[in-house]
Amino acid sequence: MAKTFELETLKMRLNDAEFELLNLHQRIQRALRALILDGALGPGVKLPATRALATSLGVARDTVENAYVQLHRDGFIARQKGSGSYVSETVGTELRGAARKRMKLQDHKRSTMEPGAGLSRRGRMILDSGGTIDQQVIKAFATGLPETRTFPTDVWERLQRQALKDYRAQVLLHGDPQGAMPLRKAIAAYLNLERGAKAAPEQILVLSSTRQALFLCAQLLVDAGKPILMENPGYYGAKKAFESTEARVVPIDVDAQGIRTDLLRADRSGADCVYVTPSHQYPTGATLSLERRLELISWAAENGKWIIEDDYDSEFHYDGLPTACVQGLDKYQRTIYIGTFSKTLYPGLRMGYMVIPPELVSAFARARSIMDGHTPQILQLTLARFMEEGHYNAHVRAMRKLYAGRREILLEAIDRHLAGIVTALQPEGGMQVLCLLEDGWSEEKTIRQAASAGVLLPGLSRLYAGEEKRQGWLLGYASLTAYEIEAAMLRLANALKK
Numbered sequence: 001m002a003k004t005f006e007l008e009t010l011k012m013r014l015n016d017a018e019f020e021l022l023n024l025h026q027r028i029q030r031a032l033r034a035l036i037l038d039g040a041l042g043p044g045v046k047l048p049a050t051r052a053l054a055t056s057l058g059v060a061r062d063t064v065e066n067a068y069v070q071l072h073r074d075g076f077i078a079r080q081k082g083s084g085s086y087v088s089e090t091v092g093t094e095l096r097g098a099a100r101k102r103m104k105l106q107d108h109k110r111s112t113m114e115p116g117a118g119l120s121r122r123g124r125m126i127l128d129s130g131g132t133i134d135q136q137v138i139k140a141f142a143t144g145l146p147e148t149r150t151f152p153t154d155v156w157e158r159l160q161r162q163a164l165k166d167y168r169a170q171v172l173l174h175g176d177p178q179g180a181m182p183l184r185k186a187i188a189a190y191l192n193l194e195r196g197a198k199a200a201p202e203q204i205l206v207l208s209s210t211r212q213a214l215f216l217c218a219q220l221l222v223d224a225g226k227p228i229l230m231e232n233p234g235y236y237g238a239k240k241a242f243e244s245t246e247a248r249v250v251p252i253d254v255d256a257q258g259i260r261t262d263l264l265r266a267d268r269s270g271a272d273c274v275y276v277t278p279s280h281q282y283p284t285g286a287t288l289s290l291e292r293r294l295e296l297i298s299w300a301a302e303n304g305k306w307i308i309e310d311d312y313d314s315e316f317h318y319d320g321l322p323t324a325c326v327q328g329l330d331k332y333q334r335t336i337y338i339g340t341f342s343k344t345l346y347p348g349l350r351m352g353y354m355v356i357p358p359e360l361v362s363a364f365a366r367a368r369s370i371m372d373g374h375t376p377q378i379l380q381l382t383l384a385r386f387m388e389e390g391h392y393n394a395h396v397r398a399m400r401k402l403y404a405g406r407r408e409i410l411l412e413a414i415d416r417h418l419a420g421i422v423t424a425l426q427p428e429g430g431m432q433v434l435c436l437l438e439d440g441w442s443e444e445k446t447i448r449q450a451a452s453a454g455v456l457l458p459g460l461s462r463l464y465a466g467e468e469k470r471q472g473w474l475l476g477y478a479s480l481t482a483y484e485i486e487a488a489m490l491r492l493a494n495a496l497k498k
Helices: 007-014 024-038 050-057 061-073 089-112 121-129 153-172 181-194 210-221 236-244 261-266 290-303 358-371 377-388 391-417 443-452 482-496
Strands: 077-080 084-087 204-207 227-232 248-255 273-276 306-310 335-340 352-355 422-425 432-437 472-476
Touching (some): 007 024, 007 050, 061 077, 084 089, 153 377, 181 352, 181 377, 210 236, 210 273, 210 306, 210 335, 210 352, 227 236, 248 261, 261 290, 391 482, 443 472
Parallel strands (some): 227 273, 273 306, 306 335
Antiparallel strands (some): 077 084, 422 432, 432 472
16 A cells, blocks of 8 residues: 555545535545545555645645544544654554455355345245336337326316415325325215216225235235135236235136136135226226126125226226226125226326225225325325316316227228238227237247337237237237327338338
């Protein structure tokens, strides 16, 4: 280690942002200490005399003296009368030894530690699952993304300012884990009128997302290692949410009328819950027939089971009116209803909700209080006004018309550009089109080819359980303009036909 003092290094450290708010003598003291700790000033290095350093730095001698006094008091330097000030030999030796040990330990850990080392069994399972990835930019043909570029942000901002002005400091405090009452009232009124639900504000739980709702259901209704029934094929996010709580997912096949209730009747797994998307089955688009809805309700009531109804995009039904939700038909109150504003408004809002049978409300609200407390109050109160003043219904109507047109544009583009490659199934609603690959085409290969052209093809086969998996894609279109749909489809066709 050099035994000379580098003045320029000290000057550079004095300008560090972390020291800018300190007094001058503190800046000098901290800068010298940092150089010693970093090893730039090694053991035994002689520091300049206080007068000489003060002159070099353009400061008063007392300023440097005060810095030296503090360094000596803390043991970083030794001061010898008539000789000068030196970096402490003891501190330097200890620092070097500690640094060597730390580097050896870090090298050893890097060479021996596997990803996820030190995690619990559940933690490793979650790590190995890969989690879920939400699309953060608009891209063809990502699923689940609504139109956001025409969202009425001016109206939203005005209502948010009003809410902040009216509620003032109240919105800065913690909120009710169950949700702000004005929003719960607005949600209940909307569901009862538009979805045929039977919901009271006291049954509403405002959450951050559908996945949070599913996670709570699994946590509170399914013991670790126990089964939960789920549609096959089904929503990937639901499967991941259930598996993260160590629930064992048991698939129940669907057909053109939705989940097969005969298989529910025949199930002997001992499951207490079934997860369904009856209004618009994900991913097939099938609507659960009324006969099967009533059969599902009877099965749950007779056997003491719970129905988890995910009504994720029923607002966007283009061919006639959507079927009333299962929760509104269930006079036995065995249905837990889940809805989201991520599809109807914008995903960055991070807000969804549940309608919970009365006997479960307290448990779910308390579990939510442990998980993350509550949803931001200002967003809840802004959304409540957005709904109360009719903006929500108006926005949904506008998007329903827009998405219906984009669906037709996508279907026409598929016919023109991908004939002989896929068969598109026209959905009655929703925000994506299911495409089944023709014989001889590989889902995995087409996804790679599309990626090379900058096109995202969400695969279909990963949504199946078991050996029998259909090959295809889900093409999201709601967030794309007509031009973007046509341009992306042309790039995709060219990539696949090379």
